[in-house]
Amino acid sequence: MSDQSKLTIGYRLLRRFNYETRSAALFILPVMSVLALVTVFPIFYSLYTSFFNLKLTRPHRVPFVWLDNYIKVLSDELFWESVQRTVSFTLMSVSAIAVIALLIALLLNETFRGRRVISTIVLIPWAIPTVANGLLWKWIYDSGYGALNGVLLQLGLIDKYTVWLGDADRTLPLIANAFVWKEVPLAAILILVTMKSIPADLYRAARVDGANAFQRFVHITLPSLKPGFMLVMIYETMMAIRHFDLFFLLTEGGPGEASHVVAWQIYVETFRNLSFGTGSAMSYILAIVTFALAYFIIKMLGRRV
């Protein structure tokens, strides 16, 4: 290598740390140090913990166990069952959210009197705390005095009150329904925003070519909504996979193990069995899977998010 190229490399390095980079570094330093403290460090700490047999019930003996925690988690039948439940909960919720949000967006995209008021009211479920959401649906599904039983009885659809959350086959769909209700407003806004960005010329041209409303919807609206849908699907998939609150508030993983999802499994393993080693291993598996999934959806559905 000649002296000339060494000089250029040195010069380039120096150029990289010019005034711009230095001031940028100063501006970014606070965020980076906060994130290093509250996210990056804990995540690596968790990786470290996942190699030890750490139990809070036995704090003074913490043996290093290599990958035993991972093996233990991955060979646990309950874990795989809970993975299955998380997958079906996620599929149910995300598809329902996409459909309902699309319908709401189509309505709010029209111009009519009262549209503004309605679009404000639609935000309400998004704003209310998950705890209140859980409480709300627990009360609606209540077997003795709940609104669901009341409505169905008055409509004559059932002849006696049903224990909704006690039925293992219905638990996941019912929790998904509560989840969807809260998540739909955000998804609808994101889709509506994308819908508004479709140029009106496209519709006019299609009309000239003789396309009816349905054809215009299928051939113009749906394809143009792809970026919006992609964002909604990525975001809602992330939210559904990690969702914990409603499982805690509505069923605590029950009845039996009907709503024992991965997030609930992590909670039970860590904070009820106080086994931090396997809990960390599970958290790590979940984090990596979520990550891979986000990457996969982005690759599958399109260019950049």
Add this chain to the structure above:
Amino acid sequence: MKTLIFNSDSEKYRSKPKLTVLTRKVGLFIASAILMIYVLGPVGWLLSSSFQTEAEIVSVPPHWIPHEPTLKNFKAIFFQEFEEVTYENRSRVDTSAGGYIPTTAKYLLPSMWNSFIISIAVVILNLLVGVPAAYAMAKIRFWGRQASIYTILTTRVIPDIALVVPFFLVIKNLGLLDSLSSLIITYLAVTIPFTVFILVGYFESLPDELDKAARVDGCSRFQALTKVFLPLSVPSLVAVILFTFLTSWNEFLLALMFTQTISSQTLPIIVAGFTSDFTISFSFINAAGVIAIIPPVILAIFFERYIVSGLTAGAVKG
């Protein structure tokens, strides 16, 4: 349904456009009505049952509108007017049959105050660290810019539940369990990525010439930010403040793990505590739920425009 058929009949012989206009109107009305029932139905039911007496709330089928509305539950929360269950009166008020107002009702207001303090602190810290970072990422072409944006967004992909275990160990080792600061610190991790995401999107949409002009006029980078960009970005700042506040106010999982006593418990924790106790009056639990819902809903309704525009700024170019 009847009016629909009648109307379309009478319009039959008129010009076609009028008919289409009418069908469109009816269609929109029906769709809006369904949407409103879907959104407001559950909330309305909660609100209605919070004003009912215990006798009324257990009626079958339920009373959709309270026949004898009462403020008893709200009085218990705000003025501590409740009957304590003691050895003497426990036979009169049978707690096992449900229907009593717990003495923990007095914790609702202090926990609300905790939630408020935490949320405000998280908002302020977010702005302090988030605004300069977002400005640098949007307007300064420096080495490692893309990488730093991706790093920050990536941290948000990690599920909260996966962070809980390491958070817990870190907080425990720092001796911060059951303190407001533990929640403030962890909520920062949850909110900062979103703050940066929204603000970078917004700053990028402002023309680069603004930045250049400020610099030519002798502003330092810091001055360009505070004197030129901040005044222009009030809408997205409002959005960031709202998002951060609501996220902190509503957060449940981390608060559940890190708080033990009323000195640090937030509103969601106290409310959740009621729901798992079957002896507590249903109408009282619902009143507590209403109290938890009111502040965020008011904020959302009042600042709807900012929320939507904030989301738009980040999402559309996304």
